[in-house]
Structures are given as C-alpha cells and as structure tokens.
Amino acid sequence: MKISVLEPIGIDKELQEEITNCFNSKDIEIVFHPDRKEDVRSLVERTGDADIIISSNIPLTREYIEQCSNLKYIAIAFTGFDHVDLDACKEKGIFVSNAAGFSDIAVAELSVSLMLDVYRKITELHSATISSGHRNGFLGRELYGKTVGIIGTGRIGSRTALLCKAFGCKILGWSRSQTTAAEVEGMQFVSKEELLENSDIISLHIPANSETNCFIAEKEFELMKDNAILINTARGKVVDNIALSRALKNGIIAGAGIDVYETEPPLNKDYTLLDAPNVVLAPHIAYATEESMIRRARIVVDNIFSWLEKEPQNLVCDPVCMEI
Numbered sequence: 001m002k003i004s005v006l007e008p009i010g011i012d013k014e015l016q017e018e019i020t021n022c023f024n025s026k027d028i029e030i031v032f033h034p035d036r037k038e039d040v041r042s043l044v045e046r047t048g049d050a051d052i053i054i055s056s057n058i059p060l061t062r063e064y065i066e067q068c069s070n071l072k073y074i075a076i077a078f079t080g081f082d083h084v085d086l087d088a089c090k091e092k093g094i095f096v097s098n099a100a101g102f103s104d105i106a107v108a109e110l111s112v113s114l115m116l117d118v119y120r121k122i123t124e125l126h127s128a129t130i131s132s133g134h135r136n137g138f139l140g141r142e143l144y145g146k147t148v149g150i151i152g153t154g155r156i157g158s159r160t161a162l163l164c165k166a167f168g169c170k171i172l173g174w175s176r177s178q179t180t181a182a183e184v185e186g187m188q189f190v191s192k193e194e195l196l197e198n199s200d201i202i203s204l205h206i207p208a209n210s211e212t213n214c215f216i217a218e219k220e221f222e223l224m225k226d227n228a229i230l231i232n233t234a235r236g237k238v239v240d241n242i243a244l245s246r247a248l249k250n251g252i253i254a255g256a257g258i259d260v261y262e263t264e265p266p267l268n269k270d271y272t273l274l275d276a277p278n279v280v281l282a283p284h285i286a287y288a289t290e291e292s293m294i295r296r297a298r299i300v301v302d303n304i305f306s307w308l309e310k311e312p313q314n315l316v317c318d319p320v321c322m323e324i
Contacts, residue, residue, distance in 0.1 A: 114257025149199030157205035
C-alpha cells in the first residue's frame with residue numbers, strides 16, 4: 001500500500017520521520033512532496049499508483065479524481081472540504097475524511113486577535129510608529145461591554161464565544177442547530193436579523209455550501225450598526241466581499257477583519273478589499289500555528305489507520321452509505 005502526501009503539511013523533519021516510520025512498520029510506503037502544485041497534471045503524477053493521498057486545501061476536482069485509478073481514500077489535512085468534488089469521490093468509491101477540530105483553538109484566537117486589531121488599529125499604528133509617526137489623537141475601542149454576535153456556534157464559534165466572554169462581552173448566537181453551543185453559559189440565541197441589528201462585532205464561523213453562499217451581503221450590512229465590525233475566519237464565499245467593500249467605503253459599517261477570500265492568496269492587485277478603509281487583511285492564516293500543525297498531522301494519521309481498520313472516523317464522504 002502507498003500513501004502520497006501531495007503538499008507540505010507544516011510539520012518538521014522529526015515528526016515527518018516519526019510518521020514515516022509508523023507507516024513503514026505496517027508495510028505502508030509514504031512519499032512526502034516538498035512543494036505545492038495545483039495543476040491536474042502535477043497532482044496526477046504525484047498521486048501515481050497511491051491508494052491514499054493526504055492534502056490540505058488544494059482543489060481536488062473531478063478531472064483529477066477520475067484519473068486516479070488506484071485511489072481509495074483521501075485524508076484531508078484541513079477542516080473544510082468544499083474544495084473536494086465529493087460527488088466524483090462517491091462515484092469512484094473513494095472515502096474522504098477531514099481533520100476535524102485540529103484548528104479550533106487557533107482560529108478562535110485569531111478571530112479575537114482581528115477584533116482587537118480592528119478596534120485598536122495595531123497594524124496601522126505599527127506602520128506609523130516605524131515611520132516616526134505618533135498617535136495623532138487616535139482613540140481605540142475596548143472589547144469589554146460589547147455585544148458579540150457569533151454566526152455558527154459549532155466548536156470554533158463556541159470557543160470564540162468563550163474567549164469573548166472572558167473579555168466581558170455579551171454573546172449572541174445564531175446557528176441552524178443550537179445543541180453544540182449549549183455549553184457556552186450566557187449565550188443568547190436569536191434570529192439572524194436580531195443578531196445583526198444588535199451586535200457590535202459579528203464573527204463568522206459557518207461552512208461554505210449552497211445555503212451559506214453570500215450569507216452576509218448588502219441587505220445584511222444594512223441591518224448592522226454603523227459602528228459594527230465584521231470578522232470572517234470561516235470561508236471567503238460566505239461574505240459578498242464587493243458589498244463589504246462598499247459598506248466600508250460608505251460608512252455603513254465601521255470595520256472588518258478578514259482572513260479568508262473567494263480564492264487563496266495572493267490576491268489580485270485590484271481585489272475589492274485592498275483599498276477599503278478600516279480593514280485588516282490576513283493571508284488565510286487562522287489555522288496556522290505550530291501546535292495546530294502537529295495536532296492536524298496526528299489526526300490525519302489516526303484517520304488513515306481507522307479507515308484501514310474498517311472503523312473510519314471524521315468521514316465527509318462515505319461511498320457505502322452515500323450520504324454523510
């Protein structure tokens with residue numbers, strides 16, 4: 001049996017050797033590729049005759065999947081899986097799992113970091129300071145006492161809510177299912193409209209799918225307070241970023257902290273948010289910490305061994321059951 005790791009997964013040589021030895025001891029060959037390539041031809045070449053591939057967020061299209069004759073299992077080293085053509089996987093009998101939970105802590109912490117950066121203009125003032133500038137009368141805002149609306153109250157949303165609560169914030173929540181957030185004491189569940197109208201900060205933690213595409217768009221911005229800020233560490237497509245840019249430029253809302261986009265950075269030079277005021281942009285780094293990379297690698301290895309033992313976990317595509 002053979003495993004192909006299509007791209008670097010953020011681990012050091014020591015852990016890579018540990019994983020290699022772990023699989024080799026079970027007569028499983030594993031090949032690590034040193035860089036990232038997204039074109040179908042390169043991906044097919046790297047997959048070769050592998051039974052299993054490991055990949056983070058490289059688009060795995062139908063065109064690619066249909067050319068992988070020996071592929072039986074895809075281990076996504078990521079939480080989101082909207083970049084994988086699951087219909088093609090089902091048709092070819094390929095199991096797919098994700099690394100659920102590996103970045104919960106990292107993403108929640110960056111969400112709060114973006115809130116602080118937008119409120120206190122840390123990035124902007126850093127540039128001013130190293131350019132021999134000064135405060136110039138700037139006054140920031142405090143998180144304490146603010147109402148934070150959490151849209152998507154799963155594990156990451158709930159952890160973000162707990163962190164905000166520690167800052168002394170009131171927490172509003174919206175979710176299709178309230179069960180996963182019941183442990184967050186004091187979270188008040190409200191309608192989407194009520195959350196948007198009453199929150200000082202809106203933090204997004206929902207997946208990208210047909211129901212959430214442009215979940216926050218022009219009409220949602222119109223509902224928000226004019227001093228509200230939006231934080232998106234979820235997926236780029238859940239926000240209409242053209243509408244967000246207009247809302248920032250026209251003073252409809254006060255600011256935004258964005259880590260995700262419709263495509264992976266680098267962004268085009270004319271990207272709509274690059275000239276928007278009061279926005280902090282990060283290059284999709286919410287999940288990227290030393291600790292989360294180690295956690296992710298161990299989850300992926302566990303997922304593979306669970307599948308080999310016919311007790312698969314974290315499945316997002318099960319061609320036997322056909323639905324997840």
